Amino acid sequence: METKPEANGKMDTKENMEAKKEEEKVEEVDKMVQAIGTFERWQIMLCVMVAFPSRISAAWQQLGIVFVAPATSFQCTETNLTDSIQPATCYRDCAKYEYFTEFENTIISEWDLVCERAWMANLTQTLCMAGVLIGSIFFGFVADRFGRRIALLIACILQLVTSLIEPFSISYWMFTIVRFFIGTSIAGTMLCSYILMMEITGPKRRELMSVLCALPFPIGQMLMPLFSYYLRSWNRFCLGVGIPNLIYLIYIFLLPESPKWLISQGRLEDASKVMASAARWNNRPSDNMLDVAKAIAYENANSKDGQQGKATYMDLLRTKVLRVNIIGSCSLWFMLGISFYGSNQYIGQTSSNAFVSVALAGVFQLPGIMLSGILSKKVGRRITLICFFCVCAVSNALLAVPEDLFIVRLVAGAVGVGCASGAFATVYMYTTELFPTVTRNMAMGASSTISRVGSMLAPYVAGLTTVALWLPPAAFAIVPVLGALTLLILPETKGKILRDHVA
Incomplete structure (x- = not known):
């Protein structure tokens, strides 16, 4: 019974060493x-x-x-x-x-x-x-x-x-x-x-x-x-x-x-x-x-494929791997567009002073962005995004508490903004690594476009308060969970070389 943890520890150490060697080899x-x-x-x-x-x-x-x-x-x-x-x-x-x-x-x-x-x-x-x-x-x-x-x-x-x-x-x-x-x-x-x-x-x-x-x-x-x-x-x-x-x-x-x-x-x-x-x-x-x-x-x-130099948006659907990657990437960006708004709208209510509210929204983003770099380096892009999505979901759910609990709403909104910002910083890098050079900007552009659609739909989700006060926080909490599930179909890209061509 006592040898199992030791064995697992050795196994983890061995896996970490192999992962490190692989990264150095790359x-x-x-x-x-x-x-x-x-x-x-x-x-x-x-x-x-x-x-x-x-x-x-x-x-x-x-x-x-x-x-x-x-x-x-x-x-x-x-x-x-x-x-x-x-x-x-x-x-x-x-x-x-x-x-x-x-x-x-x-x-x-x-x-x-x-x-x-x-x-x-x-x-x-x-x-x-x-x-x-x-x-x-x-x-x-x-x-x-x-x-x-x-x-x-x-x-x-x-x-x-x-x-x-x-x-x-x-x-x-x-x-x-x-x-x-x-x-x-x-x-x-x-x-x-x-x-x-x-x-x-x-x-x-x-x-x-x-x-x-x-x-x-x-x-x-x-x-x-x-x-x-x-x-x-x-x-x-x-x-x-x-x-x-x-x-x-x-x-x-x-x-x-x-x-x-x-x-x-x-x-x-x-x-x-x-x-x-x-x-x-x-x-x-x-x-x-x-x-x-x-x-x-x-x-x-x-490198000898002449068509590679003239890639189009259709090339993002050309292979099974790229089809899965672009669908997954667009889904992640769409959900982040909604989630980021869900947290930010409550930060704007923390102060009647517009100067303070805008500055606060910027301050709360800094920890999440810095944490994204640390986690992405240590545990990889997928795990980092899954963690951010899950914490964001819990934070957005807590926004449903009564307005009397001002501190809870403020902390939940701050954590939600930080996690959404950290997730955005990570997904930018992740999307860059998922696609080859000839389609990289198009993949980023398509994903960013879908994110804007999510941001434009988010106010209508927030407007569901007319139906029930708990509906918007519930929706803003469910969306990050779906984002975490989407990551299960996507590969890890930590330490990989940026590929140049589609095939």
Whole structure:
């Protein structure tokens, strides 16, 4: 009886040693890692230059509607009625409204988005999210067909131009259309920058790179209230968060192409130049990089398949493995879109101060993101996601407690936001590893698109409170459980080389 635990301990130790050896073996045969390094000065420089600005800006642009169209009280000041005029009451013949808010000017007061025009404020954010959805599909295709660099440059320049036009909008419809294209650019900057970072990082450091790429978004969310607090006007706020996008101009001169993508397209000389530059940055030998690129291409069993360089979304359904992976990935992203909203909506109710609420939502995401890197490294992607989904399910279920138990709801919401953020950080990395180079961005784009659909459906789930107060928390709890079950059909990808072709 006493020998079993000891035997199991030995078995576990043996399995861990074998897993470690397998991971080291993968690293050894990854010629790209041997040539340019796993995670050194070049990778760190690109992460700081590309991932940080693009993700911080994405947070400002995507979430800025909270301060551009905040909750606003109003009262009619010009009407033919002689009776006393009630605040927050709509009158058919009202010619002018007075607005009461913490801000000097909002899009609500600028274009009278109250009463019969109140729906227009929500439409602005809906079209912005629709832009993110369209951008996920468009930039996913462009990045896989024409390269990570060109797709990221288009997205960055589009965001720069539209974010500087936005504060000078002369009408509601001009503002809303610009917001749509800003949403489109957000999808491109977030997806393409992440894929580029993961493709230049070795298997042993992907967890660290994933965390570093995820952290800027909540940091941007925490910084955003400072802009709003000091600028206090929708156009000054939009200009304030738009000017930093000028950093994108240096990408035209400094942004490299992914050497993995170049090799997958047969552009070995171009790949060797990028690899040589990376090697010099990392104080490694930069000679014979063309031979290394040729060796990597030769090792790929499908490198002679001419169709691989022109992959389409249909290639995601081409083999049984990819069909299972894309269905599973889209399901995970859809469920995360709903779960993340389920936790965040309650965090927004923890304070009547919008500045504090937005900052809190950013703070609560940090622990989950950092924990995702640790767990992904120790136990793998699948187990990490299953743990996050299960804890998120319990947290969302606890949101059904009465409002009197404020502390329970606050803690549950905070844990739920942290777990959902950690799951998002992990699923970004997991999706990257599930698909080959020629379809990686398209797979990420398709999954992200489905996630947006989940986020857009989530408010309707939250609206089930009109039927029963316990229904929304129950729904938000069941969805993560389904996500955990979905992971059972997907493979583990920890420590694996990023493959280049479909077959």
